[in-house]
Amino acid sequence: GAVVSQHPSRVICKSGTSVKIECRSLDFQATTMFWYRQFPKQSLMLMATSNEGSKATYEQGVEKDKFLINHASLTLSTLTVTSAHPEDSSFYICSARDGGLNEKLFFGSGTQLSVL
Amino acid sequence: AQSVTQLDSQVPVFEEAPVELRCNYSSSVSVYLFWYVQYPNQGLQLLLKYLSGSTLVKSINGFEAEFNKSQTSFHLRKPSVHISDTAEYFCAVSNFGNEKLTFGTGTRLTIIP
Numbered sequence: 111g112a113v114v115s116q117h118p119s120r121v122i123c124k125s126g127t128s129v130k131i132e133c134r135s136l137d138f139q140a141t142t143m144f145w146y147r148q149f150p151k152q153s154l155m156l157m158a159t160s161n162e163g164s165k166a167t168y169e170q171g172v173e174k175d176k177f178l179i180n181h182a183s184l185t186l187s188t189l190t191v192t193s194a195h196p197e198d199s200s201f202y203i204c205s206a207r208d209g210g211l212n213e214k215l216f217f218g219s220g221t222q223l224s225v226l
Numbered sequence: 227a228q229s230v231t232q233l234d235s236q237v238p239v240f241e242e243a244p245v246e247l248r249c250n251y252s253s254s255v256s257v258y259l260f261w262y263v264q265y266p267n268q269g270l271q272l273l274l275k276y277l278s279g280s281t282l283v284k285s286i287n288g289f290e291a292e293f294n295k296s297q298t299s300f301h302l303r304k305p306s307v308h309i310s311d312t313a314e315y316f317c318a319v320s321n322f323g324n325e326k327l328t329f330g331t332g333t334r335l336t337i338i339p
Contacts, residue, residue: 114269151235154329217270
């Protein structure tokens, strides 16, 4: 089946540094990718939707200058958390859609970000 | 706006016993409903979905869920669980024609040998 590779799986960084998370679709072309964030004991919350070759669409309350999303190819999207702070510590998950419906939505295994 | 509630954060069940994971949703419009499963160290995988038609939907590994519009529920059931069913289960909803998924907080299913 379709696979989405996300890495790193875990990252620990100092406050003020930037962290890049990669999301790759391994055997299909993903015109649309999604980035979610999950805080402990809370739901996965959609942060942004990215379409290949265009600017990402951010959900309300998500700072686009802080969470930079690049979707330069049909198989790769990156999320960069700039100047990370402890409150950005969270579980970040990407997903990629193969086709038009959410039934063909494939998820990465997530990245646990811890900012010290 | 729509929301999904999974009241049980953790459900321990003995092997071969039945299980029900509860999911309730709220939405002002018609919805699609999904259950995703996340096995340890893996990404979320679609377990089953309701788009239209029969309100009872089934997965290939013995799970089933029934869409109940009057109770706005989409509970997940399995008559006899196995150790391999140990995972986190997420209920999700999206509106017709809307690509955005709204997730519940997840239920961790632990199978006791």
